[in-house]
Amino acid sequence: MESDQWGGYISPETFEYSKKLKNKDLGENTIVLRKSKEFIEDIDRDIVKTEYFVLMGNKFKQQNKNWIKSLMAEFAIEYIDEHKCLPPKTNIKKTYKTSVRLLYVVDKYDSFEMTIKKDMIGNKSLDDYFNGLQYVKSSSPKSVKGDGKSWEVKGSKGKVYVVKKIGDKWTCTCPSFIYRGGQCKHIIAKQAEV
Numbered sequence: 001m002e003s004d005q006w007g008g009y010i011s012p013e014t015f016e017y018s019k020k021l022k023n024k025d026l027g028e029n030t031i032v033l034r035k036s037k038e039f040i041e042d043i044d045r046d047i048v049k050t051e052y053f054v055l056m057g058n059k060f061k062q063q064n065k066n067w068i069k070s071l072m073a074e075f076a077i078e079y080i081d082e083h084k085c086l087p088p089k090t091n092i093k094k095t096y097k098t099s100v101r102l103l104y105v106v107d108k109y110d111s112f113e114m115t116i117k118k119d120m121i122g123n124k125s126l127d128d129y130f131n132g133l134q135y136v137k138s139s140s141p142k143s144v145k146g147d148g149k150s151w152e153v154k155g156s157k158g159k160v161y162v163v164k165k166i167g168d169k170w171t172c173t174c175p176s177f178i179y180r181g182g183q184c185k186h187i188i189a190k191q192a193e194v
């Protein structure tokens, strides 16, 4: 990449993102995010442009974001089938009748929505498929099985989040918990109460 460009590489097998390209990461389908600044006269400032490339047969081919999203959806299924959990930094965003939308958050600048349709998992029940996954840290509370306690907690901006305690595992539906994992302020506050 040239000096006024930056970006990183996503390994579709591990969903790991690295700013530096190590040779071992150069697998087929490695996804490249290339960022560059572009001056927009109308608003009199720079905006950051992101371009996407995929390593296909020793060549980096430019693709649009939707294409990348479908590729990642395929790799998400492979990951889930192999590891029986959601890929790192990936959560269930929304569940529909015939599809589930996952969100892979690369960092605070980039994220990818991946739609998993029923026919992509051999027409199995989406509920069974996703509910059967192991609980992974920073995944959404939907993937937590079993009974537990839950509380509605008001966030600082008035939004209501649900804090759950199942066994000794705590989850919250707030963005901080979902994207960063660990314990958010809502969990910490609840833990102090109970």
Ligand SMILES: [Zn+2]
Residues within 6 Å of the ligand: 161, 172, 173, 174, 175, 176, 177, 184, 185, 186, 187
């Ligand atoms: Zn929270």
